[in-house]
Amino acid sequence: MTNALTSAIELNASAPIDAGDVALVLKADGAVQALTFGYxxxxxxxxxEAWTDEDRAMIEQGKKLFALVFALGHPKLMKVLLDIASDPDVVDFDTLTAMKTRH
Incomplete structure (x- = not known):
């Protein structure tokens, strides 16, 4: 079973960071930091009208980052996302378990 979560997890920490990548850092003190690379x-x-395809792609990345940061700041929304992330009909836990044993 492949879904967005297992696809994202397959791009684990060993994957190289490339220009155009974005990341969220969840700090130990609860702060959130959004990072962009090479842009x-x-x-x-x-x-x-002067924007390139790369510019438009980065705008889409920014929208996704905003949505994630927004969710992190709203406990009810985070609960919904966490409930979905623990649903075996949505998440392939066998793949997740196998990935943990590969490292």
Whole structure:
């Protein structure tokens, strides 16, 4: 069974970080830090008609980051996401277990 979660987990920490990648860092003190790699954010200050496909892709990445940060700040929404993440009809736990044993 392949789904978004198992696909994302397959891109584990050993995967290289490339230009255009984004990440969320959940700090031990509860703070959240969003990171982008290899992209000049000043490019988005240009008129929209000057944006490249890369610029548009980074905007989509930014929307996803915003949604995740928003969810982290709202306990009810996080509960829904955590419930979904523990649902065996959604998450392939056999794949997750196998990945833990590979490291």
């Amino acid at each position: 000049d954010r000043n490019r988005l200050n240009q008129p929209e």
